[in-house]
Amino acid sequence: MTTAADRIHPNPAIGVQQALTLPQAELFALWRTLPAPDLTELDGEYLGYTPILNATDEEIHGLAELLYREGSPRGVWLGKAYQAGAGAAGEGYNLFRVSADGAGVHGYVRRARFATSIDESLIDGRSSLMMRYAAFDNSSARTDLVDEVRRYSHGLYLGTATTLLPDGTRTQPDGCFLLAGPFGPWTGVDDPALEQR
Numbered sequence: 001m002t003t004a005a006d007r008i009h010p011n012p013a014i015g016v017q018q019a020l021t022l023p024q025a026e027l028f029a030l031w032r033t034l035p036a037p038d039l040t041e042l043d044g045e046y047l048g049y050t051p052i053l054n055a056t057d058e059e060i061h062g063l064a065e066l067l068y069r070e071g072s073p074r075g076v077w078l079g080k081a082y083q084a085g086a087g088a089a090g091e092g093y094n095l096f097r098v099s100a101d102g103a104g105v106h107g108y109v110r111r112a113r114f115a116t117s118i119d120e121s122l123i124d125g126r127s128s129l130m131m132r133y134a135a136f137d138n139s140s141a142r143t144d145l146v147d148e149v150r151r152y153s154h155g156l157y158l159g160t161a162t163t164l165l166p167d168g169t170r171t172q173p174d175g176c177f178l179l180a181g182p183f184g185p186w187t188g189v190d191d192p193a194l195e196q197r
Helices: 012-019 024-033 057-067
Strands: 044-049 076-083 090-099 106-120 127-132 146-153 156-162 177-184
Touching (some): 076 106, 076 177
Antiparallel strands (some): 106 127, 146 156
16 A cells, blocks of 8 residues: 655655655654654755645635735735744744735745744654744734644645634644755744744
């Protein structure tokens, strides 16, 4: 029997295209088997992808509203960036494309910061690169969003996420996002003081 791991090439340029053709359940099952990257491994800006194969129209619409709606205050999500940690922790941010005017001109913003560390997963107890948004003051921190990333190959990573529920438990993920890169160096957020706690 062929598994998701057998169908994704380790070269990020090829692997990301193959991973986008897999159902979310298969990607999440693959994520559970992968190792955490080294904290110093991810350094720079990485393109982000959200596979939608076999997603319902409702799920695709919800994803588009959350991450890919032109003209939204957040902007269109393009990916994440990491500054390799010097020791036990690092940090990162998200990269968005935003409308700069009404004539189709776009700009880019770097915000929605997170702290990084290699820790025990909130999902399965294995090691993951943990991205904790609550270390900064942003909208993702308000839901205690925690992303967890694992390495498929150098340059290709699978991530998933949980948020805190009102009863103190966490959401249960059933899918993944992909990161490929780096495509550029670490730049830093546009306004470092904006999200400080």
